[in-house]
Amino acid sequence: MIEQDKPRLPEGSRRIDTNGKAELPPPAQARGGNAFPNIPLFAHTGERFRLYEDLIKDRIVVLHFFTIRGQKAFPSVRHMENIAKHLKGRLGSEVFIYSVSQDIRDTPARLKHFAARYEVPKGWYFLTALPEDVEALSDRLQRSACNHRGSHSPRMVHYGNGGVGMWGAFGVDSDPAFAAERVSWVATAEGPVPAGAPRRAGPRRLGNDFAHHNRET
Numbered sequence: 001m002i003e004q005d006k007p008r009l010p011e012g013s014r015r016i017d018t019n020g021k022a023e024l025p026p027p028a029q030a031r032g033g034n035a036f037p038n039i040p041l042f043a044h045t046g047e048r049f050r051l052y053e054d055l056i057k058d059r060i061v062v063l064h065f066f067t068i069r070g071q072k073a074f075p076s077v078r079h080m081e082n083i084a085k086h087l088k089g090r091l092g093s094e095v096f097i098y099s100v101s102q103d104i105r106d107t108p109a110r111l112k113h114f115a116a117r118y119e120v121p122k123g124w125y126f127l128t129a130l131p132e133d134v135e136a137l138s139d140r141l142q143r144s145a146c147n148h149r150g151s152h153s154p155r156m157v158h159y160g161n162g163g164v165g166m167w168g169a170f171g172v173d174s175d176p177a178f179a180a181e182r183v184s185w186v187a188t189a190e191g192p193v194p195a196g197a198p199r200r201a202g203p204r205r206l207g208n209d210f211a212h213h214n215r216e217t
Contacts, residue, residue, distance in 0.1 A: 039133035044111035086180035092123025
């Protein structure tokens with residue numbers, strides 16, 4: 001493949017701020033379950049986001065990895081569509097779904113065309129990023145879940161509350177009602193319970209071993 005034919009992300013995809021310095025995740029992330037790399041991602045909607053600041057911080061999220069080409073072998077996005085339907089009116093207000101492509105060929109334009117095949121409600125984003133950034137996110141989640149590194153399984157879905165740093169996982173082909181219930185485990189309580197306290201016991205809180213956390217040096 002010649003250089004000009006290689007897939008490219010939109011301009012501005014490098015982690016560089018307006019002063020020419022590499023962007024760093026907020027220092028507070030290193031203290032617990034929200035130690036996420038603040039990588040830039042590009043959505044099928046044409047929007048650009050920072051992973052932690054824009055998509056995870058103070059939100060309940062559901063996140064999985066996929067590729068457009070891989071849907072024939074394993075239709076993970078179709079399974080996610082069923083889960084999205086069970087989240088109903090909560091999606092886009094209380095809960096957000098992020099489908100992150102692991103294929104550099106899945107550009108924002110391709111993701112937009114691909115998303116048109118599904119019922120994609122408000123609050124569900126198909127996202128792409130530079131390969132090293134996707135790998136950093138995958139590595140962060142896998143180290144937390146099973147201390148394993150490598151290509152992320154399209155069968156695994158991570159969910160969590162970015163406000164309290166509580167995270168868990170389930171299989172993407174799980175019963176949709178079960179999956180929706182699991183997501184409710186990390187919802188914050190309302191009423192007399194202190195703000196930020198988990199509503200009920202569910203997934204374990206992540207540890208603090210982030211030796212390979214992808215801060216820029």
